[in-house]
Amino acid sequence: MFHKDLERIFHPRRVAVAGVSTEGFGFGRGIFLSLLSMSFAGELFPVNPRGGEILGRKIYRSIDEIPGNIDFAIIAVAASQAPETLEKCLRKGALGAEIISSGFRELGTPDGVALENEIRTIAQRGIRVIGPNCFGIYCPRSGLTMLPGPDLSRESGQVAFISQSGGMSIDFAFMGPWTGFHFSKMVSFGNGVDLRETELLEHFKDDDETGIVSLYVEGVEDGERFSRALRETSAVKPVVVYKGGQSEAGQRAVTSHTASLGGSRVIWEAALRQAGAIQVQSLEEMAQTCLAFSLLPPRIYRGITVAGGGGALGVAACDMAEAYGLSLPHLEGDVYEAVLSCLPKPGSSAANPIDIANPYVPPRMIREALIQAARDERVDIQVQVPLLYHFKALSTLMGMKSFQEMTPYLEMAAAAGEVTDITGKPVVVVLPNPRRGEKDMDVEELFRQARRAFLERGIPVFDMLSDAMRAIHNVSAYAAAHGRQNQ
Amino acid sequence: MFHKDLERIFHPRRVAVAGVSTEGFGFGRGIFLSLLSMSFAGELFPVNPRGGEILGRKIYRSIDEIPGNIDFAIIAVAASQAPETLEKCLRKGALGAEIISSGFRELGTPDGVALENEIRTIAQRGIRVIGPNCFGIYCPRSGLTMLPGPDLSRESGQVAFISQSGGMSIDFAFMGPWTGFHFSKMVSFGNGVDLRETELLEHFKDDDETGIVSLYVEGVEDGERFSRALRETSAVKPVVVYKGGQSEAGQRAVTSHTASLGGSRVIWEAALRQAGAIQVQSLEEMAQTCLAFSLLPPRIYRGITVAGGGGALGVAACDMAEAYGLSLPHLEGDVYEAVLSCLPKPGSSAANPIDIANPYVPPRMIREALIQAARDERVDIQVQVPLLYHFKALSTLMGMKSFQEMTPYLEMAAAAGEVTDITGKPVVVVLPNPRRGEKDMDVEELFRQARRAFLERGIPVFDMLSDAMRAIHNVSAYAAAHGRQNQ
Structure with missing residues (x-):
């Protein structure tokens, strides 16, 4: 089944950006300016409790103050404020929100874990959450851009990228056009409290814009459903997978990066082979492989x-x-x-x-x-x-x-x-x-x-x-x- | 023992270039112009039976016509003319000559083999020969440059490179300064009828200018002497070896490239390890390894x-x-x-x-x-x-x-x-x-x-x-x- 609501998240029309300060180098201000720089197709509503203006636009003091409904939000507030902000987005009718702030489960602290659980609970009440601790969504067709991408390509292509890592995402976003292909959609989902690898894979399987699915993953939540999604997607289009954290030390690093549970190298290799997916060992190999799938029969x-x-x-x-x-x-x-x-x-x-x-x-x-x-x-x-x-x-x-x-x-x-x-x-x-x-x-x-x-x-x-x-x-x-x- | 005569070949003062035509893209004309472009330190004598002028300089009709002796020659004439030209260089007192022409043993024809044997016989009478079928010598300090290098660096460094392949040599000559090091001397010896890997290794072992020796080899002539030279050189400075033609198909390619006898992958790996040399698997790895040896204790x-x-x-x-x-x-x-x-x-x-x-x-x-x-x-x-x-x-x-x-x-x-x-x-x-x-x-x-x-x-x-x-x-x-x- 193709998830229409998910598709609308890639092309939102009214977007709140929470955590936009009038100066400095913060994530919220950065992503807001990046969206302008990318000529994002929808309406933007910057939000900050201190109010003020940015480039002549009013900064709303709260999500509540935005006139009318919103359909998407980008949340870049301090972790402790994230649940309350998300709650307001839900009330404003948003279908989804990406939380690019960090300071959650990846810290390994009780506070971080508790905040992340609050996010999950709110999500379950009817708003799809990307993140937290992620770089968000990049969709060339709508101009929705990820952190810190003010200068990503607006040209659409057939490669989708699903990534647990923000750094990998932004690097791959630049690497693609250089290597020779463009993207349909890209999602950096970080800690993946709600929307993550498996459901995105299922979505891109049925996405006509997507001809090739690429995936950077450190660990999955539901191995069985993931394997099935992988098998079913591979049956209709190539799926290219880069699994990070294959060594013992790599697994340890995964824990402090996205707090995922890994699984051994051997199990992964067997699972990917059985699903008919193609395993690669670096971002460069992933890009070159996507190029080859794009141009070779x-x-x-x-x-x-x-x-x-x-x-x-x-x-x-x-x-x-x-x-x-x-x-x-x-x-x-x-x-x-x-x-x-x-x-x-x-x-x-x-x-x-x-x-x-x-x-x-x-x-x-x-x-x-x-x-x-x-x-x-x-x-x-x-x-x-x-x-x-x-x-x-x-x-x-x-x-x-x-x-x-x-x-x-x-x-x-x-x-x-x-x-x-x-x-x-x-x-x-x-x-x-x-x-x-x-x-x-x-x-x-x-x-x-x-x-x-x-x-x-x-x-x-x-x-x-x-x-x-x-x-x-x-x-x-x-x-x-x-x-x-x-x- | 340090070979003084060899050292003089890297810094010749009077050099004949045989096969310089007044127009076109021939090797002889190319190397002559490259030497000028590199501001080579010695005197140059272009030679061509048709005579004429190049950039206002007289082209001699024969090596014999050059006034006085020469100490080195670059031979770029047709293979069939190479023995006679080399003979004349010997008579003119040249210590050495590089023959950059191809058309010898690598063709696999009786004619090619016979011509190469003639070259060998002349070399044994007292002139050191580099080549044939090679790109020659590059020495930044003297400005002696290899084919087709009009724009190589004149900065000297501590890395020597000995190579059976001309293409690898010219690529490595550019790759070195980019990667972060410079060369003491470089020799592309091609078919290696006389001077080749083992003797050059022995030479660079004792060369104070050389701190690191790198080597691209497809096959060696005297395995025992080569192993000894490798062991003795490795004992005093790092030796980095890229062995080409390790697969069966690679060995076949070696035959039509430099006509060397290879030896199995396993034997090579063991020999290099026992000698304390470092084996690499590509030119890029060789360059990065030379950089690391240059800058890390x-x-x-x-x-x-x-x-x-x-x-x-x-x-x-x-x-x-x-x-x-x-x-x-x-x-x-x-x-x-x-x-x-x-x-x-x-x-x-x-x-x-x-x-x-x-x-x-x-x-x-x-x-x-x-x-x-x-x-x-x-x-x-x-x-x-x-x-x-x-x-x-x-x-x-x-x-x-x-x-x-x-x-x-x-x-x-x-x-x-x-x-x-x-x-x-x-x-x-x-x-x-x-x-x-x-x-x-x-x-x-x-x-x-x-x-x-x-x-x-x-x-x-x-x-x-x-x-x-x-x-x-x-x-x-x-x-x-x-x-x-x-x-």
Whole structure:
């Protein structure tokens, strides 16, 4: 069942922000200014017992004073004031509230636990609570933003993120668009007194805007219901899970972070595998995996070609491939000859890895080489590794001031897209970006432009070959678990 | 024995460059222009049978035509011409030559093998040969540069790099200064017909300029002599080894790359461990490990604190620490209270991981917290994780155009240095840099400035916590192998 009330929480029209001071760096003032900066679509009502004004807007002295009803509240008052504020929101007809204040169960004190229990009791009377001790909701379509996000993207995408951690949420909110995808909704639920991982998972299963669900979790409340939700969601869309606190020391840290009960590493691994979810080991891997799910057809990828980047990269590619269940079929016969005929000589090798002797080979030749290589039926996917930074050396040698014009990244992106379209076998690009000092900001800028060009053409881009292979492996693992093969 | 002749090869005074064409993108012309661009310290003599001029300099038609003797040559002619050219260099009194041309044994053809054998025979008559199929020598002090390096650093440092791969060399040459160290000398030896890994290792063992030796190797020629050289060098300075081609497929790729014989993964791991060398699994890990060896005292590090960055990062820190032989001692009693008193409340945790509730805490408070934490005798090293990018959000909220002025990275660097000095326990910094699009180049620039500030204060900086822990682990492994503990 799709939870209509939950959906309305992501798109509220009248929102109270409790705890907005007229100056300083407090959370309440921060989130209020962030909502303005994001051009949030609804009406905002700042609240503070001291009253006053902020940017010419009246600050209400209490939730009660707001004219008419509200449908959502962001609560950033001291923990001890949170229950009373929440109670007022309930009376004002709010469907939900996020409590971004901390000072509850995570403190491990009797006072903290008691306050959190009060929150829970009020929630059970009919207001959905996100938090406390969280960064709240981010929804690009409505402009509802999380702490401290005044500059998150307003572009919507298909990735939902459910997170016990606020820090992970804000980092992931920035990491997504950079990596190459956007979000449908994001919820940082912190201590999770009411709305948390399982119910959100059930919600995003039925959310048409959401095509991929990602999840950072430290512990769950109802293991059985969580496993069922995970299994049912994985059956219709990829679910990517990063479980924090897998070590003994990590579990201890979890206790003081979100006060969750963990569960052993082995149990988690088995549960996630059985549910057909994909487990990742870092936020970076989660982002790269979401990108791969966004742009690659859900197939089992085994045979891979790696083209460009020099001989040692090819050697490293082979070493890595094994670990990710991939293999580099040795090209032979007329496919080999056809690939070789597209490459500069001497110094190139067409056997796969396809070692291209110099980084300045025109994109149309690489295009032709990849089309030829795809004729080998053992090849499922191709990875191209252009070394853009070498164009800087070339432009230095040629005494040119800007090397961006001479770097054919647009042609490269078009070629990669065409090879994918023509062969039906995806091309993935790795753009190694060995950063330098402040004087080479032009290389960094070119790198970002090129990255965007590939993404706009629907080509997944990764910084490192190992990242690409791991992400491809994760897509394969999902396809294998759900029986989708080369359809 | 220190090889004086080898040392002279790194600082030649009269250098012939064979294969310099007046136009185009050939290797010979490229390396010649690169040497000019690097302000190479010696005299250069371009050579090409067609003669002509390049930048107003005469191109000699043959090595023979150069007036007087030469002491080094860079050979970039077609493979078939290489033996004759090398012969002429020998007659001109050259101590050594690098052959950057390819088209030899790596082709796997009888012709290629025969040409390489000719080179070997000439080398044995008294000229040291680097290559063929290599990128040559890079020596910051003399300005001798490798292919295609017109813009490598002229600053000398203590890291030597010996590499079978040219691509790895040029990447590492840029990666070093960015990561935070400079090079004494670097040699890409390719097919290694004469001078290669073992003899270079022996040389750098006795080289006073070199404090750390790094090595990318695909296969060795004389296993016994190599093992001895490795053991003897490791006994006096850290040796960091990246072995390429550990998988079966990787070995196949090695054959078409540098035609080396590999050896199994297990044998290599055992040999490196027995020699007391440190094995790494990527160029990035090699760079981070060289940085750690440059700036951390060679001790066994076990107890670590992780401060800042939010609760989930602390959880991840604990999960990772286990894998790298590190532990996060739980701070207690008066140390705990003293640390807690330096942190913002509520929301902070002083138990270790030290979770700092907001990223805007003044550096002097972090400084005090770390000094207090170091009082726990189980703590050997401390990792600080400032989230600089949050200052961008703060400046957006405050309507400021530049956030660089309000980000106290200089104070942070000074504080980290002072904590190291006062406590005798190193502080290591992790600067997470979640990149965004082209519009956030100011964040990237700030990040690079901050990086430099920490490095200039002698503080190792890493992008990711896992990188820092792995590098610390590698230093510990070296100290353990060589019996240096907390001296």
